[in-house]
Amino acid sequence: MNKYMWLLGMGLQKALAYRVNYAVTILAAVFPIILQWALWRSIYGYTQADTLYGMSYAEMLSYVVLAALMAQALRTGFEYDMAEDIKSGGLNRFIVQPLSYFGYRLSVFVGTNLGYFVATLGVMAIALWVAIRYWSLSIDIVDIALFLLSAVGAFFLQFMLFYLLSLTAFWLHEVWALFESTRVIGLVLSGGVVPLSVFGESLQYWLSLLPFQYLIYFPIQTLTGAISFEQVISGLLIQLVWIVVMMLLIAAIWRRGSRSYLALGG
Amino acid sequence: MNVIEVEGLCKTFKFYRKPQGLSASLKNLWQRQVEYKEAVKDISFNIEKGQVVAFLGANGAGKTTTMKMLSGILHPTGGKIEVLGHTPSEREEQFKKRFSILMGQKHQLWPDLPAIDSFTLCQRIYEIPTPLFKQRLARLSEVLCVSHLLDIQVRRLSLGERMKMELIAALLHGPELLFLDEPTIGLDFLSQRAVMRFLQQLVREDNITILLTSHNMADISALCERVLVIQNGQLVFDDDITHLQNSLGGFRRIHIESESPLHSDYLGRYGKVINNDIHRAELEVDGGIANRVLQQLLNDIMVKDVRVSTPPLEDSLERLYTRRGQVV
Amino acid sequence: MWRQLIKHLKIYGLLIKLNAIRQLEYRVNIVLGLLVEVGYLGIKLLYAYIIHDTGVHISGFAPQSLYLFIGTFILMTVFFVAMLQFNIMAFDRQIIEGEFDLILTKPVSAQFLATLKYVETWMVIPNIIVGVSLVAYGWYASGLAFDLINICLYFLYGLLGIVTMYCVFTLPLLLAFKLHNISAFHSLIWALWDFNNLPHRIFPSPIQIIGTVFLPIFLITNFSPLAVMGQLSAIEMIWGGVAPILLFILTCWGWRKAIHSYESGGG
Structure with a gap:
């Protein structure tokens, strides 16, 4: 286990080495929030409605702010390194060394993203404070605890999702577009842009069958207390099930992929 | 022309040094060690x-x-x-x-x-x-x-x-x-x-x-x-x-084959022994004395075959790189 | 000067052709690239959908004219993706791997080759179709005259918008000469770009002023529809013409400075 902790530390160091980047990325999260805020302010102001898509202005605002931050917290980037490893023979190292590639990637991912994740959660805490103070949002302590649980789940689910996606590099020549399209479409489907209730009942039902909403929509709904305790618990369970399902898929695909990798001779 | x-x-050139370890990385956030390297001098x-x-x-x-x-x-x-x-x-x-x-x-x-x-x-x-x-x-x-x-x-x-x-x-x-x-x-x-x-x-x-x-x-x-x-x-x-x-002393290499065993101690008197496997040896000597050494060898040993060559360019360069390297 | 411009335009024409040929070699990539663009298009249309669904008037603009804005934004995205995106992404790699060294020895503007070499061709097609349709519908539905003056105004401010866009997004690249990893700036750039999703009049006036005067991203997509709708004040019309030119001069000057003090990557 020790070597994985070491890798984790290395990832953290790598993240720290690019100090300016670090600050800028967090700053970048603010812009979409301003846009959303301006839009919803106009919409609620113009329509004079108390609730739109089942949310009051304060709730909508809190949602888009928190969701945008959550989307930032779940940033990845290792998929490109991984595709590169697969394509240019970087995997050979792991075949000869007593190190599991999955473990390696997970440690480096946690290392590079942990600081970022926690920092972004910190920014979310500030946003939450603003929401409670000025937009009269009421939050339960229990909900915060449950949210943290679901956020950790989302963190790992995101890792599994992109790890799974990276495995396509065994067969695909270029993976860039696949990563990006998944990222964008995933962002919309996970509720990272607007709450899923905007899409209407029937579409929302179909979306609930996909893993995406457990990345952003579900954790934020948990946090704002929009769903009941029972729904949260069952949601957490489904999230866990998705993580396990993805891990199993990864194991199966990895086995097939590395076979074709070895057959090619790297 | x-x-x-x-x-x-x-x-x-100006460059940064980053010592090993996490604490050094953290320190690098505030200040970086700047160093200079003279890549080309006069x-x-x-x-x-x-x-x-x-x-x-x-x-x-x-x-x-x-x-x-x-x-x-x-x-x-x-x-x-x-x-x-x-x-x-x-x-x-x-x-x-x-x-x-x-x-x-x-x-x-x-x-x-x-x-x-x-x-x-x-x-x-x-x-x-x-x-x-x-x-x-x-x-x-x-x-x-x-x-x-x-x-x-x-x-x-x-x-x-x-x-x-x-x-x-x-x-x-x-x-x-x-x-x-x-x-x-x-x-x-x-x-x-x-x-x-x-x-x-x-x-x-x-x-x-x-x-x-x-x-x-x-x-x-x-x-x-x-x-x-x-x-x-x-x-x-x-x-x-x-x-x-030539400028590096114009060394010559003497390749000898002999019936009797060759001793590195003996050959070493005339120059540098490159290799010696008893019946076959390679000796590097200064260009100026190559003729004399050759005569001496022919006198002293039962020589079966002998050949003189100039050392490969790489050797001259190696000598040049390391020689000047020490001076600088 | 004029001769140089013609020369560079000719080279750019050839670059577009070569890139189009190159991309055809990877048909799967074109399909996937289309998928990415459709994804982004989806987000833009999501805003259009919300505006349509709630029937909101933003700063006095009816939904119909908002389609004109969103359509223009989508069309500008075409230029952004086709001309800039890949050059921006490949830029720091060019410096680290020393490809920039070779560019410096060519008898053309190094800035030109380094920032405009890659052109994305096929994957912007859905954006063109959707953008043109939205603009056409918005234009028609808001009852704007389809005459020569309006068309010229739209194209003029569109062209100036492209110049502004080029400057706003290549100026930060100069940081790559100092920092060697600017991936975070990419995310900042993407985030800034999305500001143009909605007409800038939606923002509180301090943001409007910042985005028009100091960091003129709002000039990129807002001024051409506003000009056609007769919503630009005289000052804005002048600023919309002067700012891109000033910015372009600034960009070229910055590049000349940066290239002058450039230290090649490999010793």
């Missing part, structure tokens, strides 16, 4: 039109840095450069059209396109008139035997073929001066020879001036008349290639 004139050229030389000059030195000695300054990629920290009557760092368009630089590890052709497409881009960039372009392309591709490969994607070509295409791209605008940075790196023996033969022909027919860096001694002895050796940023040798060996 001098094509290149360099006087008192210096280049200093170099002066001239190169005449039509000369082929090799630029030698260990990795990191400053060859590539100097070449980059000569081609205007880098600005010198001090000193004066004049190439083809221009100051390279001003990067004038007229200057750029008169030379070419080819780096063995950097490719300018687009890998996903046939070479011919990249060549048309060169044509546009260098504003080569179409008839001249066609004529040059036909000639170059014929001499290099790649006419039939022009419409194949570059990434499907072998490394040697690709290098030949890179050469064509570098020569289409008819440069008077060619900088070659390790042009044969990674090529197999046959491609290396083909490239070198082509360059020889180019020098002969077009009177082009070439400055070449390489680690391949065969390239250098085949092509170059003059050698510049750079060591730790300083020019330590600048002369004819044949003088390289």
Whole structure:
């Protein structure tokens, strides 16, 4: 286990080495929030409605702010390194060394993203404070605890999702577009842009069958207390099930992929 | 006429050091250790039109840095450069059209396109008139035997073929001066020879001036008349290639085969024993005493066969690199 | 000067052609690239959908004219993706791997080759179709005259918008000469770009002023529809013409400075 902790530390160091980047990325999260805020302010102001898509202005605002931050917290980037490893023979190292590639990637991912994740959660805490103070949002302590649980789940689910996606590099020549399209479409489907209730009942039902909403929509709904305790618990369970399902898929695909990798001779 | 004139050229680089460990990384957030490296120190030389000059030195000695300054990629920290009557760092368009630089590890052709497409881009960039372009392309591709490969994607070509295409791209605008940075790196023996033969022909027919860096001694002895050796940023040798060996004492190697066993203690009296497997030995001696040593050996030992040779160029260079390295 | 411009335009024409040929080699990539663009298009249309669904008037603009804005934004995205995106992404790699060294020895503007070499061709097609349709519908539905003056105004401010876009997004690239890893700036750039999703009049005036005067991203997509709708004040019309030119001069000057003090990557 020790070597994985070491890798984790290395990832953290790598993240720290690019100090300016670090600050800028967090700053970048603010812009979409301003846009959303301006839009919803106009919409609620113009329509004079108390609730739109089942949310009051304060709730909508809190949602888009928190969701945008959550989307930032779940940033990845290792998929490109991984595709590169697969394509240019970087995997050979792991075949000869007593190190599991999955473990390696997970440690480096946690290392590079942990600081970022926690920092972004910190920014979310500030946003939450603003929401409670000025937009009269009421939050339960229990909900915060449950949210943290679901956020950790989302963190790992995101890792599994992109790890799974990276495995396509065994067969695909270029993976860039696949990563990006998944990222964008995933962002919309996970509720990272607007709450899923905007899409209407029937579409929302179909979306609930996909893993995406457990990345952003579900954790934020948990946090704002929009769903009941029972729904949260069952949601957490489904999230866990998705993580396990993805891990199993990864194991199966990895086995097939590395076979074709070895057959090619790297 | 001098094509290149360099006087008192210096280049200093600034870089950061990052010690090992997380705490050092954290510390690096606030302050970074700045250090300076003198890559090139006070170099002066001239190169005449039509000369082929090799630029030698260990990795990191400053060859590539100097070449980059000569081609205007880098600005010198001090000193004066004049190439083809221009100051390279001003990067004038007229200057750029008169030379070419080819780096063995950097490719300018687009890998996903046939070479011919990249060549048309060169044509546009260098504003080569179409008839001249066609004529040059036909000639170059014929001499290099790649006419039939022009419409194949570059990434499907072998490394040697690709290098030949890179050469064509570098020569289409008819440069008077060619900088070659390790042009044969990674090529197999046959491609290396083909490239070198082509360059020889180019020098002969077009009177082009070439400055070449390489680690391949065969390239250098085949092509170059003059050698510049750079060591730790300083020019330590600048002369004819044949003088390289003489100036270092003009060593000779004596290969002996004998019926009786050869003793290293005995041979060591005359010079350095390179190897000795009892009946066969190789001895390196000073050029001035080679004749005397040979006579003595013939007297002392039952010699079956004897042969005298000059040591390979690499050995002279090794001696040069390490000798000056100690002085500096 | 004029001759140089013609030369560079010719080279750019050839670059577009070469890139189009190159991309055809990877048909799967075109399909996937289309998928990415459709994804982004989806987000833009999501805003259009919300505006349509709630029937909101933003700063007095009816939904119909908002389609004109969103359509223009989508069309500008075409230029952004086609001309800039890949050059921006490949830029720091060019410096680290020393490809920039070779560019410096070519008798063309190094800025031109380094920032405009890659052109994305096929994958912007859905954006063109959707953008043109939205603009056409918005134009028609808001009852704007389809005459020569309006068309010229739209194209003029569109062109100026493209110049502004080029400057706003290539100026930060100069940081790559100092920092060697600017991936975070990419995310900043993407985020800034999305500001143009909605007409800038939606923002509070301090943001409007910042985005028009100091960091003129709002000039990129807002001024051409506003000009056609007759919603630009005289000062804005002048600023919309002057700012891109000033910015372009600034960009070229910054590049010249940066290239002058450039230290090549490999020793």
